[in-house]
Amino acid sequence: MICPIVAIRWIVMICKLLIQGTTLISQFAIIYPLILPSTIISMKSAQINKYGSSDVIEINQNTPEPSLSLGKVLVTIRAAGVNPVDWKISEGGFQQMFPLQFPSTLGIDFSGVIKQVGEGVSPSEFKQGDEVFGQAGVISGGSGAFAEMAVANMKSIANKPKRLSYTEAAGLPLVGVAAWRVLTEDMSLSKDQKILIHGGAGGIGSIAIQLAKSLGAYVATTVSASDKPFVQKLGADTVIDYKTQTFEDLLQNYDAVFDTVGGDTYRRSFKVLKKGGVIVSMLEQPDSKLMNQYGVKAMFQFTQPDKEHLTKVAEWADQNNIRVNVEKEFSLDEAGDALDYQKNEHPRGKVVLAM
Numbered sequence: 001m002i003c004p005i006v007a008i009r010w011i012v013m014i015c016k017l018l019i020q021g022t023t024l025i026s027q028f029a030i031i032y033p034l035i036l037p038s039t040i041i042s043m044k045s046a047q048i049n050k051y052g053s054s055d056v057i058e059i060n061q062n063t064p065e066p067s068l069s070l071g072k073v074l075v076t077i078r079a080a081g082v083n084p085v086d087w088k089i090s091e092g093g094f095q096q097m098f099p100l101q102f103p104s105t106l107g108i109d110f111s112g113v114i115k116q117v118g119e120g121v122s123p124s125e126f127k128q129g130d131e132v133f134g135q136a137g138v139i140s141g142g143s144g145a146f147a148e149m150a151v152a153n154m155k156s157i158a159n160k161p162k163r164l165s166y167t168e169a170a171g172l173p174l175v176g177v178a179a180w181r182v183l184t185e186d187m188s189l190s191k192d193q194k195i196l197i198h199g200g201a202g203g204i205g206s207i208a209i210q211l212a213k214s215l216g217a218y219v220a221t222t223v224s225a226s227d228k229p230f231v232q233k234l235g236a237d238t239v240i241d242y243k244t245q246t247f248e249d250l251l252q253n254y255d256a257v258f259d260t261v262g263g264d265t266y267r268r269s270f271k272v273l274k275k276g277g278v279i280v281s282m283l284e285q286p287d288s289k290l291m292n293q294y295g296v297k298a299m300f301q302f303t304q305p306d307k308e309h310l311t312k313v314a315e316w317a318d319q320n321n322i323r324v325n326v327e328k329e330f331s332l333d334e335a336g337d338a339l340d341y342q343k344n345e346h347p348r349g350k351v352v353l354a355m
């Protein structure tokens with residue numbers, strides 16, 4: 001779509017040419033600068049101009065198409081996954097660490113099709129028409145995934161899992177790589193080990209349950225009562241209602257705890273572990289006092305999906321026919337509602353914007 005401002009400039013200049021009866025050469029001199037702006041394609045995006053709750057989100061119909069640079073690809077976005085980090089960024093939760101430049105396009109996780117590759121991207125890596133998934137957040141050098149098109153760093157994308165739809169694949173990058181790194185790298189979880197996964201019905205938890213089961217582990221998980229059948233279907237062996245039951249009274253001698261909740265849940269989790277066990281948290285830095293008291297290892301996981309891990313997750317998803325539960329789809333126009341839904345409505349699995 002041509003930007004309306006450019007279209008108006010064209011009309012005005014053509015009228016001037018007709019009225020003034022200029023020569024061909026001078027007509028070219030006037031028209032040439034107008035041809036350049038005509039390459040500025042505009043698109044729709046969900047942006048913020050200041051930090052705040054979802055009512056600061058604006059749908060900008062005339063965002064210039066993001067420009068390519070070294071090592072980047074331009075992607076037509078088919079779907080964008082919503083994570084808690086999206087509303088945390090929008091509300092200013094990370095402004096000390098990653099200050100945004102306004103206007104800023106929201107969104108990180110996506111799936112889509114490569115429209116154009118930048119310099120430094122070889123055809124053996126990515127080419128036009130490739131179906132990809134990954135991250136295009138502004139804090140990792142992208143242009144923002146809540147948009148019709150986005151620029152992404154080639155190191156932050158991989159080929160999309162073939163068995164998953166675009167909406168399912170868009171829900172996978174952050175939670176899939178987080179679960180993969182924690183279970184296979186931080187914990188080296190193996191067959192017949194016992195793991196407690198907190199928040200089993202959430203984005204990370206619902207993938208972590210499936211990964212732990214495919215590694216052959218015994219899985220206990222904490223959820224709200226209404227999510228019990230959902231996590232049992234994903235493979236959970238023991239399900240604990242975190243609102244009415246006390247998990248540390250029910251579970252002992254576990255090899256590992258995956259904490260996606262933090263706070264008091266994190267601190268109480270040490271009681272579940274056997275000596276030499278490991279707890280990995282997505283929210284809490286290791287508590288050395290509790291580590292020493294219980295004789296266990298504690299780690300914090302900060303996940304930045306890269307091509308290598310995204311590829312592993314995609315291959316595992318295809319081979320194991322895993323389920324990315326997309327609880328609700330929104331349109332790009334409804335980006336604010338999607339963030340509110342993720343934050344307040346306790347979705348099972350993921351919330352996704354479908355373009």
Ligand SMILES: NC(=O)c1ccc[n+]([C@@H]2O[C@H](COP(=O)([O-])OP(=O)(O)OC[C@H]3O[C@@H](n4cnc5c(N)ncnc54)[C@H](OP(=O)(O)O)[C@@H]3O)[C@@H](O)[C@H]2O)c1
Nearest residue numbers: 084199201202203204205222224242260282301302303346
């Ligand atoms: N460090 C990093 O790099 C990193 C990366 C990704 C995510 N994170 C963080 O990790 C957290 C989880 O992410 P997510 O995408 O999985 O979020 P999510 O999809 O919102 O899931 C959170 C889940 O936790 C459950 N929950 C809430 N309180 C609980 C409790 N006391 N006990 C057990 N379960 C409880 C929720 O269940 P109900 O809805 O039933 O309450 C929900 O299913 C978020 O805070 C996110 O910001 C950190």
